[in-house]
Amino acid sequence: MTSKTVAELLSQDGTLQDVTLKGWVRTFRNDRFIALNDGSTINNIQCVVNSENFDEALLKRVTTGAAVHVTGELVESQGKGQSVEIVVKTLEILGDSDPETYPIQPKKHTFEFLRANAHLRTRTNTFSAVMRLRSSLSFAVHKYFNENGFNYMHTPIVTGSDAEGAGEMFKVTNLDAKNPPLNExxxxxxxxxxxxxxxxxxxxxxxxxxxxxxxxGKVYTFGPTFRAENSNTTRHLAEFWMIEPEVAFMDLAGNMDLAEDFMKSVLSYVLEKNSEDLEFLDNRLQKEEEKLPQAQRSDMSLIEKIKFVVDNNFKRVSYTEAIDILRNCKPNKKKKFKYIIEEWGADLQSEHERYLVEKHFKCPVILFDYPANIKAFYMRLNEPDSEGRETVRAMDILFPGIGEMVGGSQREERLDVLKEKMKALDISEEELWWYLDLRKYGTAVHSGFGLGFERLVMFATGMGNIRDVIPYPRTPQNAEF
Known part of the structure; x- marks a missing residue:
C-alpha cells in the first residue's frame, strides 16, 4: 500500500479505505487523538486511536516528536477543525522521542530558543511555513528565468576579485596560519x-x-555569497543567497522592466501555491502587531503587502526628485526621521525609502540615477546634470515594510571611462583584466540587478529577523550546525 502525505489526504474529496501515513506526532490527547504532521502542509491530520485495541506500552511511546507509521480508514471527521480523520487500525513507532528532553513541545517558544535548536525548529508551524515558502520562492525564481530564455550560470564561490569593492571578504587559504611563507x-x-x-x-x-x-545574451546566477561584515543585526548574514540576472543589449529602462516583472511573477506564484502558509503567517503577524503601540503597527497585513506589489505598477522616480520630496516632507522638516535629509548626495536609509513607498507614492517605487560617489565602480556614468553633478545609471526597487529590495544598474561598457573609475577608486586593472576585456572585444550596452534572496523571503513571510528565513544562519560568533 502506497503511503500518502497529510496534504494529499486532507485534499481528498471523498473517503478512502486502508490509507497509510508516516509522520511526526505533534500531540497525543487523552490517549486517543494523535495530531500527525509530515511537513507537507501547515495542517495536521487527526488520527483516532481506540486504546482498547493497542498495547498500553506501545501507546506510552506515542509522545510529541516521535515518528510513527499508521494505517487505517479515512473517514469524515466527527470533530471540529478538520474535514477528515483517520481511524487507526495499525500503529508502528518508527522512532521514539524522549518527552523529558525533546525541545519542541506543544507550547509557544521564543525565536531565540528555536534558533538554538535550528535542527528541529521546522517541526513548528511557523518555521515549516517559512521554509515551504522559501522552497516555493526558489522554484519560482528558476521557473521565471527558464520561461524567459535565461541560462542558469554557476559562478565561482572562490574568487580573486572583490566585486563590491568593500573589502569585507573571507579569506580562503591552506597556508600554515602560525608559520606562513613570507616575502622579503x-x-x-x-x-x-x-x-x-x-x-x-x-x-x-x-x-x-x-x-x-x-x-x-541572458544569464542569471542564484547561489551562496559571503560577506565578512561584523554586523550583528536583524538584516545581516555572513552567508546568504543572491539572485543576479545579467542581460546583453539591455539598458536601464529594460532593466527596470525586467526587475518589476520578475518580482511580480515570483510573488504571484506563492500567493497561488502557498495560500495556507501565507494565511497562517499573516495571522501570526497580526497577533504580534496587536502587542505593539498603534504607531508601530503596519498599515497593511502580510498578504496585503504582497498584493500591493503584485497589483500596482512600480513608480519610477529619479534620485534627485526623491531627494526634493524627502527634504520637503513633514517628517524631515519636523525632524521625525532619524537621518535628516539636508542635501543632494545623501545615502538614503530604510526610513526614507519606506516613506516614499508607503506615504508619498503609495505603490512600489524604483529610484534611478544615483550620485556616482555612493555607487559601485561598474555602473554606467551619465553626463553631468545641469548643476555639474555626476550620476550613474543605477536603480533600486523599494517595497513597503522593508525598503530596498533590488539593486541594479546599466553596466559601464566604455573601456576608457571604466579605467578612469577604477583608477580613481584604486581598483587594480591587473586583477580585473578579464573584466576589462569585455570592453575591448565586442562591447555593448548591458544591465543587470541583484536581489538578496533572504530579504525576499523576509518580505513574503513577514519574519522580522533574517536569521529566521535561512535554515542555518551564519552570523558573527555563530557557525553552529
Whole structure:
C-alpha cells in the first residue's frame, strides 16, 4: 500500500479505505487523538486511536516528536477543525522521542530558543511555513528565468576579485596560519598558497555573470555569497543567497522592466501555491502587531503587502526628485526621521525609502540615477546634470515594510571611462583584466540587478529577523550546525 502525505489526504474529496501515513506526532490527547504532521502542509491530520485495541506500552511511546507509521480508514471527521480523520487500525513507532528532553513541545517558544535548536525548529508551524515558502520562492525564481530564455550560470564561490569593492571578504587559504611563507618585506607570500594568489569567498557573482551575458545574451546566477561584515543585526548574514540576472543589449529602462516583472511573477506564484502558509503567517503577524503601540503597527497585513506589489505598477522616480520630496516632507522638516535629509548626495536609509513607498507614492517605487560617489565602480556614468553633478545609471526597487529590495544598474561598457573609475577608486586593472576585456572585444550596452534572496523571503513571510528565513544562519560568533 502506497503511503500518502497529510496534504494529499486532507485534499481528498471523498473517503478512502486502508490509507497509510508516516509522520511526526505533534500531540497525543487523552490517549486517543494523535495530531500527525509530515511537513507537507501547515495542517495536521487527526488520527483516532481506540486504546482498547493497542498495547498500553506501545501507546506510552506515542509522545510529541516521535515518528510513527499508521494505517487505517479515512473517514469524515466527527470533530471540529478538520474535514477528515483517520481511524487507526495499525500503529508502528518508527522512532521514539524522549518527552523529558525533546525541545519542541506543544507550547509557544521564543525565536531565540528555536534558533538554538535550528535542527528541529521546522517541526513548528511557523518555521515549516517559512521554509515551504522559501522552497516555493526558489522554484519560482528558476521557473521565471527558464520561461524567459535565461541560462542558469554557476559562478565561482572562490574568487580573486572583490566585486563590491568593500573589502569585507573571507579569506580562503591552506597556508600554515602560525608559520606562513613570507616575502622579503614581511608580507605573506600568497604565490605559495593553493591557488598561487590571494583568494576569498565571493560577495557576488555579477562580474563573472557579465562575461557570460556578453556571449549567451541572458544569464542569471542564484547561489551562496559571503560577506565578512561584523554586523550583528536583524538584516545581516555572513552567508546568504543572491539572485543576479545579467542581460546583453539591455539598458536601464529594460532593466527596470525586467526587475518589476520578475518580482511580480515570483510573488504571484506563492500567493497561488502557498495560500495556507501565507494565511497562517499573516495571522501570526497580526497577533504580534496587536502587542505593539498603534504607531508601530503596519498599515497593511502580510498578504496585503504582497498584493500591493503584485497589483500596482512600480513608480519610477529619479534620485534627485526623491531627494526634493524627502527634504520637503513633514517628517524631515519636523525632524521625525532619524537621518535628516539636508542635501543632494545623501545615502538614503530604510526610513526614507519606506516613506516614499508607503506615504508619498503609495505603490512600489524604483529610484534611478544615483550620485556616482555612493555607487559601485561598474555602473554606467551619465553626463553631468545641469548643476555639474555626476550620476550613474543605477536603480533600486523599494517595497513597503522593508525598503530596498533590488539593486541594479546599466553596466559601464566604455573601456576608457571604466579605467578612469577604477583608477580613481584604486581598483587594480591587473586583477580585473578579464573584466576589462569585455570592453575591448565586442562591447555593448548591458544591465543587470541583484536581489538578496533572504530579504525576499523576509518580505513574503513577514519574519522580522533574517536569521529566521535561512535554515542555518551564519552570523558573527555563530557557525553552529
Amino acid at each position: 618585506d614581511g608580507s605573506v607570500n600568497y604565490k605559495e598558497d593553493f591557488f598561487g594568489k590571494e583568494t576569498n569567498l565571493t560577495v557576488s557573482g555579477q562580474l563573472e555573470a557579465e562575461t557570460y551575458a556578453m556571449s549567451l
